[in-house]
Amino acid sequence: MTNQTDETNMNEGMVPPPPIHERGLWENCLWAMWRTPLGLIGVATTTISVVLMMIGLALDLMGLVDNPYFAALCYMILPGFMVMGLLVIPLACYIQRKHWLSDSLGAELSDRALCIDLSNPKHRKYMIGFTALTVLNISILVVIGYEGYHFTESPFFCGKLCHQVMDPEYTAYTRSPHAKVRCVECHIGPGVSWFVKSKISGLRQVAAVITDDFSRPIPSPVEHLRPARDTCEECHWPEKFHGKRIKEFISFTNDDQENPERQEIALHIGGRNPKTSEFEGIHWHVSDNVKIEYQPLNRKRTAVGTVKVTRPDGVVEEFTVDNPEIPEGSEEIAAEDLEWRTMDCIDCHNRPTHVYDRLEERVDFGLLSRRIEPTLPGIREDSITVLEKEYASRDEARELMIKTLIELQGERHGNDYVEKNGELLVKAGQYLLETYMNNIWPAMKITWGTYGSHLGHQNADEGYGCWRCHDDEHQTKVGKVIPQDCDLCHDEPE
Ligand code: HEC
Ligand code: HEC
Ligand code: HEC
Ligand code: HEC
Ligand code: HEC
Numbered sequence: 001m002t003n004q005t006d007e008t009n010m011n012e013g014m015v016p017p018p019p020i021h022e023r024g025l026w027e028n029c030l031w032a033m034w035r036t037p038l039g040l041i042g043v044a045t046t047t048i049s050v051v052l053m054m055i056g057l058a059l060d061l062m063g064l065v066d067n068p069y070f071a072a073l074c075y076m077i078l079p080g081f082m083v084m085g086l087l088v089i090p091l092a093c094y095i096q097r098k099h100w101l102s103d104s105l106g107a108e109l110s111d112r113a114l115c116i117d118l119s120n121p122k123h124r125k126y127m128i129g130f131t132a133l134t135v136l137n138i139s140i141l142v143v144i145g146y147e148g149y150h151f152t153e154s155p156f157f158c159g160k161l162c163h164q165v166m167d168p169e170y171t172a173y174t175r176s177p178h179a180k181v182r183c184v185e186c187h188i189g190p191g192v193s194w195f196v197k198s199k200i201s202g203l204r205q206v207a208a209v210i211t212d213d214f215s216r217p218i219p220s221p222v223e224h225l226r227p228a229r230d231t232c233e234e235c236h237w238p239e240k241f242h243g244k245r246i247k248e249f250i251s252f253t254n255d256d257q258e259n260p261e262r263q264e265i266a267l268h269i270g271g272r273n274p275k276t277s278e279f280e281g282i283h284w285h286v287s288d289n290v291k292i293e294y295q296p297l298n299r300k301r302t303a304v305g306t307v308k309v310t311r312p313d314g315v316v317e318e319f320t321v322d323n324p325e326i327p328e329g330s331e332e333i334a335a336e337d338l339e340w341r342t343m344d345c346i347d348c349h350n351r352p353t354h355v356y357d358r359l360e361e362r363v364d365f366g367l368l369s370r371r372i373e374p375t376l377p378g379i380r381e382d383s384i385t386v387l388e389k390e391y392a393s394r395d396e397a398r399e400l401m402i403k404t405l406i407e408l409q410g411e412r413h414g415n416d417y418v419e420k421n422g423e424l425l426v427k428a429g430q431y432l433l434e435t436y437m438n439n440i441w442p443a444m445k446i447t448w449g450t451y452g453s454h455l456g457h458q459n460a461d462e463g464y465g466c467w468r469c470h471d472d473e474h475q476t477k478v479g480k481v482i483p484q485d486c487d488l489c490h491d492e493p494e
Helices: 003-011 025-035 037-061 068-102 106-110 121-152 155-160 163-174 183-187 192-210 282-286 359-368 379-388 394-413 415-420 422-439
Strands: 243-251 261-272 291-296 304-310 316-319
Touching: 025 037, 025 068, 037 068, 037 121, 068 121, 068 155, 121 155, 155 163, 155 183, 163 422, 243 359, 261 282, 359 379, 359 422, 379 394, 379 422, 394 415, 394 422, 415 422
Parallel strands: none
Antiparallel strands: 243 261, 291 304, 304 316
8 A cells, every 4th residue: 555655756766755654663674675775785785695606606516616716705705795785784774763763753653662463464474574584594604604614624725815825835735745634634623712713813814915914934833833732643643653664865966976875774763662562762752651841942943942851750851051053044032031842743743744845855856767867967066056046036937947957058068969968958957947846936935945844954054853952962960961872763774
């Protein structure tokens, strides 16, 4: 009966006065949903977001689009708009109601409370419509929320969305033993509280990327990484007895590119020995009944101050060091700010998955696998020169590396030689370029040795590895040292 008046008024293109006398407050509120600009924006935003989300979800589930930005739009941005739209609608109703209350009809209106009368068929219709829409909206949000949750937990999201920032970690990760372990299993782990913490810190990181306010390179160690007890140990068992493991190191020299030097060592990895049920060897550090704490002297933890060992019988030993050497390039921690850190897997396995190569090792591997032809004289030295050279960007490296290698070889042996061996030189150049691409990101200031490994002592000069403590200089009051005996950690294989 009132529709008639509404429509005629609408046709005149102005917001009509509400037919308040004939309708209840309830209807008048809904009326605002369609007839006020704000209400219309709310309805339109919700409807458009839902339609786009459904299309996006269908495309994603069919695997037709494989792009992190697309997924972010679908699972993060559009649901945001949908919820915003849903919030705007009641707001529009509320504002409109207040508006009416404030004019002359107000007194009359304020007598009528907002009531739902299910015996009124019109109210019933509204209620059914409202409930159906609510159920639909909630179902959509649950489905999208579920997909969105999986998306934000995927390496794709972590590694690809912030492309420039995470590219190095992602690239290193995809060629590591943990390439199939999701980022979140080491960086967040199970449980609600870390989940919430990670989402909050994630938001901060997004803000940092948007405002371009982050460190290059991303500092390591990660200061608030979850203790390895809760992450690594979800899959690895510290008690597992690994015994000895033979490892072979193969290297060449510039003088002999063809006959490798082979060094075999038997690493005493240990664990809990099933024969004695005691912890032994290298994994003694993570025994369940021994606690090792230490005070890092710099942010990189490449200089170690006092080391404290608490043994099963409660005996505590402290190893201190006079005049510790602090490697350059990392912020020193002032004496009053020193903190104890409990040693866990990460203090040795600091690069379980973001594994960066060492330059000479890669060149030697190239020679061994003959991707760098060892019979080309001087190729080892020239390869190292090419890799050590600084390029302004990865694109520049792509352009110049192969050319530079050929030039260097040309200077050595002349043009005839280059022509004769062109194919081999290009092949070697391609291998070097690939190596470079796996390791160097000038834009993130990541170059050779930026992220050293603590496993062993090959980067001991820069303060990495076991010799931070095992230096024969950390000692107790009675002169017992943390030993550097070569046979403590490895010996010659039998
Ligand atoms: C096997 C466990 C593991 C997985 C899987 C993993 N990380 Fe890490 N990540 C680590 C550890 C351990 C460190 C810290 C090393 C330290 O504190 O010295 C680290 C450090 C980082 C850092 C700091 C910079 C650096 O290289 O030290 C970033 C950034 C990072 N990870 C991103 C990622 C992303 C993105 C993924 C998934 C594509 C991922 N991580 C997967 C274990 C892991
Ligand atoms: C979700 C399970 C999972 C988590 C979490 C995990 N790992 Fe692993 N890790 C694996 C699997 C699977 C392998 C075996 C890969 C293979 O043999 O190719 C492995 C292999 C390793 C290896 C041997 C690598 C090699 O060179 O052969 C080390 C060391 C290791 N993990 C350390 C860690 C550390 C440290 C952490 C915590 C930062 C960690 N892992 C977290 C599953 C996991
Ligand atoms: C004191 C240093 C240190 C600590 C602490 C440590 N590891 Fe290791 N771990 C090593 C070394 C060294 C190796 C041998 C590495 C190699 O093969 O090059 C090793 C090897 C391993 C391997 C591979 C074993 C194999 O047979 O190939 C796994 C898996 C592993 N560690 C897991 C862990 C986990 C999980 C923790 C924490 C509970 C841990 N480690 C703590 C030093 C350590
Ligand atoms: C934070 C200091 C620290 C670091 C880093 C460290 N260790 Fe130790 N390590 C100790 C201490 C302390 C002892 C006990 C010395 C003692 O009481 O004789 C020890 C003992 C050992 C032992 C003898 C265990 C036994 O059976 O009694 C081995 C083997 C060992 N470390 C290997 C390693 C290796 C390999 C690394 C590097 C991957 C390493 N450590 C890194 C502090 C450290
Ligand atoms: C605290 C434990 C520890 C001590 C002490 C130690 N090493 Fe090692 N060493 C290691 C570990 C762990 C590796 C394996 C590194 C890896 O897997 O990349 C290693 C690897 C090596 C390698 C092969 C890699 C390379 O650098 O070419 C040589 C050679 C070596 N050690 C020599 C020695 C000598 C010589 C001594 C005595 C001065 C010694 N080590 C003392 C832990 C130790």
